[in-house]
Amino acid sequence: MNAALGTAGVVLGTAASVLGAITMVVGLRGRRPSLLRLGRSYAWLVLGGALLATFAMQSALIGHDFSLAYVARNGSRSTPVFYTIASMWGALEGSIILWVLVLSCYLVAVVRRFRHRLDDPLVGWALMVMFVVSAFFFLLILGPANPFTVVSGAVPLDGPGPNPLLQNHILMAIHPPFLYLGYVGFTVPFAFAIAALVTGRLGEGWLGATRRWTLLAWGCLTIGIVLGSWWSYEVLGWGGYWAWDPVENASFLPWLTGTAFLHSVIIQERRGMLRVWNLSLVMATFSLTILGTFLTRSGVLDSVHSFTESPIGPWLLSFFALVVVVSVGLIGWRGDRLRSPGSIDSPLSREGIFLANNVAFAAFAFVVLLGTVFPLVYESLRGEQISVGAPYFNRMTMPVGMTLLFLMAVAPVLPWRKASGELLRTRLLWPAVAGTAGMALPVLFGARGTAPVVAFGLASFAAAAALRQIVLAARVLRRERRPVLGALVGRANGGMVVHLGVIVLAVAFAASSSYTSSSQFRLDEGQSASVSGHEVTYLGMNEPRVTRQKTVRSARVRVDGDQVYEPALNQFPNATQTIPTPSVRSRLIDDVYLVLVAPPAEKGGSALIKVIVGPLVMWLWVGGAIMAAGSVLAAWPTSRRRFEPTPASEPVGAPSTRSESDDTLPDTLPDTLVAP
Amino acid sequence: MRRRAPWFVMVVVIAASLFVAAVGDRSPRSEADRVDAVSSEVRCPTCRGQSVRESNAPAAQAIRGEIARRVRAGEDDGTIRSYLVSRYGEKVLLNPPRSGVGALVWALPVAAVVVALAAVATALRRWRGASSGVVPSVSDRALVAAARSVKDEP
Numbered sequence: 001m002n003a004a005l006g007t008a009g010v011v012l013g014t015a016a017s018v019l020g021a022i023t024m025v026v027g028l029r030g031r032r033p034s035l036l037r038l039g040r041s042y043a044w045l046v047l048g049g050a051l052l053a054t055f056a057m058q059s060a061l062i063g064h065d066f067s068l069a070y071v072a073r074n075g076s077r078s079t080p081v082f083y084t085i086a087s088m089w090g091a092l093e094g095s096i097i098l099w100v101l102v103l104s105c106y107l108v109a110v111v112r113r114f115r116h117r118l119d120d121p122l123v124g125w126a127l128m129v130m131f132v133v134s135a136f137f138f139l140l141i142l143g144p145a146n147p148f149t150v151v152s153g154a155v156p157l158d159g160p161g162p163n164p165l166l167q168n169h170i171l172m173a174i175h176p177p178f179l180y181l182g183y184v185g186f187t188v189p190f191a192f193a194i195a196a197l198v199t200g201r202l203g204e205g206w207l208g209a210t211r212r213w214t215l216l217a218w219g220c221l222t223i224g225i226v227l228g229s230w231w232s233y234e235v236l237g238w239g240g241y242w243a244w245d246p247v248e249n250a251s252f253l254p255w256l257t258g259t260a261f262l263h264s265v266i267i268q269e270r271r272g273m274l275r276v277w278n279l280s281l282v283m284a285t286f287s288l289t290i291l292g293t294f295l296t297r298s299g300v301l302d303s304v305h306s307f308t309e310s311p312i313g314p315w316l317l318s319f320f321a322l323v324v325v326v327s328v329g330l331i332g333w334r335g336d337r338l339r340s341p342g343s344i345d346s347p348l349s350r351e352g353i354f355l356a357n358n359v360a361f362a363a364f365a366f367v368v369l370l371g372t373v374f375p376l377v378y379e380s381l382r383g384e385q386i387s388v389g390a391p392y393f394n395r396m397t398m399p400v401g402m403t404l405l406f407l408m409a410v411a412p413v414l415p416w417r418k419a420s421g422e423l424l425r426t427r428l429l430w431p432a433v434a435g436t437a438g439m440a441l442p443v444l445f446g447a448r449g450t451a452p453v454v455a456f457g458l459a460s461f462a463a464a465a466a467l468r469q470i471v472l473a474a475r476v477l478r479r480e481r482r483p484v485l486g487a488l489v490g491r492a493n494g495g496m497v498v499h500l501g502v503i504v505l506a507v508a509f510a511a512s513s514s515y516t517s518s519s520q521f522r523l524d525e526g527q528s529a530s531v532s533g534h535e536v537t538y539l540g541m542n543e544p545r546v547t548r549q550k551t552v553r554s555a556r557v558r559v560d561g562d563q564v565y566e567p568a569l570n571q572f573p574n575a576t577q578t579i580p581t582p583s584v585r586s587r588l589i590d591d592v593y594l595v596l597v598a599p600p601a602e603k604g605g606s607a608l609i610k611v612i613v614g615p616l617v618m619w620l621w622v623g624g625a626i627m628a629a630g631s632v633l634a635a636w637p638t639s640r641r642r643f644e645p646t647p648a649s650e651p652v653g654a655p656s657t658r659s660e661s662d663d664t665l666p667d668t669l670p671d672t673l674v675a676p
Numbered sequence: 677m678r679r680r681a682p683w684f685v686m687v688v689v690i691a692a693s694l695f696v697a698a699v700g701d702r703s704p705r706s707e708a709d710r711v712d713a714v715s716s717e718v719r720c721p722t723c724r725g726q727s728v729r730e731s732n733a734p735a736a737q738a739i740r741g742e743i744a745r746r747v748r749a750g751e752d753d754g755t756i757r758s759y760l761v762s763r764y765g766e767k768v769l770l771n772p773p774r775s776g777v778g779a780l781v782w783a784l785p786v787a788a789v790v791v792a793l794a795a796v797a798t799a800l801r802r803w804r805g806a807s808s809g810v811v812p813s814v815s816d817r818a819l820v821a822a823a824r825s826v827k828d829e830p
Contacts, residue, residue: 363785
């Protein structure tokens with residue numbers, strides 16, 4: 001029943017996507033607007049198919065329908081309903097259902113948003129691309145990754161349940177949907193970029209149409225990545241949050257190119273330049289989501305997340321190749337129309353710094369991509385396996401990260417076109433003072449090591465520059481008697497809030513990766529140990545808690561003579577390994593992370609406990625939250641008329657009365673306002 | 677001169693902080709520090725990508741114990757690493773090799789950045805060359821001056 005329902009949904013989705021794509025092409029070639037407007041109906045049909053497939057899968061999972069092979073492999077009667085629902089995206093086949101569900105939601109959102117422009121060829125081609133992408137993923141479900149196959153032989157009475165690591169924490173249910181909202185969301189700018197190339201409308205129209213969509217995808221991807229590292233910190237029990245694991249890298253790569261795009265797009269909007277580069281970044285971002293899915297889902301790389309080896313690899317790799325060939329081919333074909341009219345006069349200008357920013361982000365992405373695939377390349381060349389691990393990525397990306405922090409400090413104060421040294425000296429004085437203090441104060445309080453101290457200094461420098469922009473924007477609003485909170489809204493100001501989030505995250509990253517101390521103790525009941533000024537006392541074990549889902553053995557550990565924490569070991573009935581559940585005391589200054597490595601061999605014996613003290617770890621999540629809030633603020637609609645002349649209060653022709661888009665705010669201020 | 681004074685002070689403070697931060701970091705390493713340093717670059721063979729320093733897996737604990745024993749016996753870091761490679765293969769080191777084909781993974785990014793910067797520099801020079809063809813004429817300057825004088829009057 002569920003299998004039939006699900007397959008019906010997938011067939012509906014496939015048919016609607018294929019017919020939608022064909023209808024679009026026919027309508028576009030024959031210039032028939034009535035056909036183009038049919039795109040709306042097809043989009044809803046695709047969503048219907050995806051919803052039906054999702055409903056069938058959930059009904060099978062929740063109803064323990066073990067006649068479905070997917071449920072037989074990933075479900076179990078002892079798993080709580082919450083994790084049963086989440087197990088739809090716990091393994092490959094189910095996660096493709098989530099993919100098409102998200103994609104069809106985006107598809108419907110696009111036809112809703114552009115409902116008055118459906119006969120516009122740009123929108124028509126974009127819809128065509130989205131239909132093709134959705135057809136591909138539906139075919140993936142019909143073909144190599146079918147979650148609705150039925151078990152052969154007798155229907156089992158129970159299943160092993162999801163991977164134990166995936167039924168241990170609530171974040172597991174939230175992190176993948178956000179990641180997919182981000183991953184899949186980049187389909188929209190990609191579709192419009194292809195549409196712009198095909199129609200030859202390569203001006204700034206398609207950028208304007210997709211700005212918020214890119215921001216939405218980017219924001220969701222950011223949240224997904226931060227939640228993923230939080231999950232890894234709370235669940236995996238090694239005290240870290242970012243391991244440069246191929247799956248993490250696969251989500252980070254589109255984030256890097258997407259971030260580069262969000263910045264370089266501003267140059268194109270303002271100066272009409274970098275058209276090829278921006279198109280390439282959008283194409284790269286989308287193809288990296290496909291490549292990332294290939295790397296992590298095909299089982300070619302050794303990683304925590306590639307649970308299964310599956311025949312899906314060749315499909316994804318072919319699709320990736322198709323995307324790359326079409327993108328490069330279209331850009332080459334339209335090469336003559338892509339020549340940009342503008343020029344950059346001086347490296348010391350806003351556009352010059354954005355250029356440097358793009359070099360840095362491209363280098364960052366290159367290092368991450370190279371490091372991720374290099375073991376494969378090496379093995380195929382030399383027949384020998386090597387590792388490219390965290391020490392490599394940390395060493396190679398650190399200089400790039402520092403450069404980005406520096407650029408983040410300088411970029412907001414630079415005007416377009418050209419800056420003078422004098423202007424920089426004036427505008428950067430207070431940020432530089434803050435940066436110096438941010439470097440000197442930690443050293444005074446005992447921080448050592450060049451890398452973290454430089455990072456603190458650059459972060460303070462950048463934070464002060466971002467705050468300066470927000471304060472200046474607030475002053476203008478106050479002068480104009482408008483709500484001062486508007487200084488946080490709009491692309492430029494929201495962008496500054498995102499910067500502040502990145503800075504908070506960077507400081508937390510620098511501190512926690514440089515100053516974390518970790519020790520392991522064998523403690524008798526009542527015995528204490530001390531790590532970095534924190535005292536932990538082992539009080540004893542709790543009675544083992546046996547449920548149908550798992551057996552939990554937890555220790556009671558008192559931290560700093562205060563509260564008691566209970567790190568635990570989980571034994572799942574169908575798994576041989578034990579999964580530790582760390583217990584963390586989070587404070588603003590540092591986290592005390594407790595892991596029960598080994599319970600006492602006999603009752604009342606000594607337990608092996610690992611204590612990790614990580615400074616500022618909590619600020620990683622705070623920084624992520626600020627970034628998410630900032631992207632919402634940046635997408636918030638602002639009134640276009642904000643900078644129109646207000647003759648009553650402004651002298652005619654004064655710089656602040658120029659009518660400009662909102663990202664030019666700093667330049668429109670006279671320097672007298674800026675000077676201390 | 678007075679306007680530059682704060683910048684001189686800042687340069688001095690930054691240099692002093694960096695000096696203290698760098699020198700303070702170079703205290704003689706204890707045996708425990710060395711064990712941590714070596715084991716954070718060794719892969720836990722039964723885990724996925726974690727180092728033996730971080731991992732709680734029995735295999736990781738065993739390798740960490742072996743590293744600690746060899747550090748106490750006075751072996752230097754390189755000797756310990758080559759022992760581990762001879763025992764577990766090149767894959768046990770989280771840092772890719774720095775010689776042969778493996779060196780590419782270190783060198784390529786550096787080369788790519790150099791090429792990218794060179795390309796940007798060339799493009800900038802070309803753009804400047806293109807835009808410098810238009811030199812402001814005397815009347816342009818007069819227009820700008822006139823506009824400025826209007827603006828400066830209240």
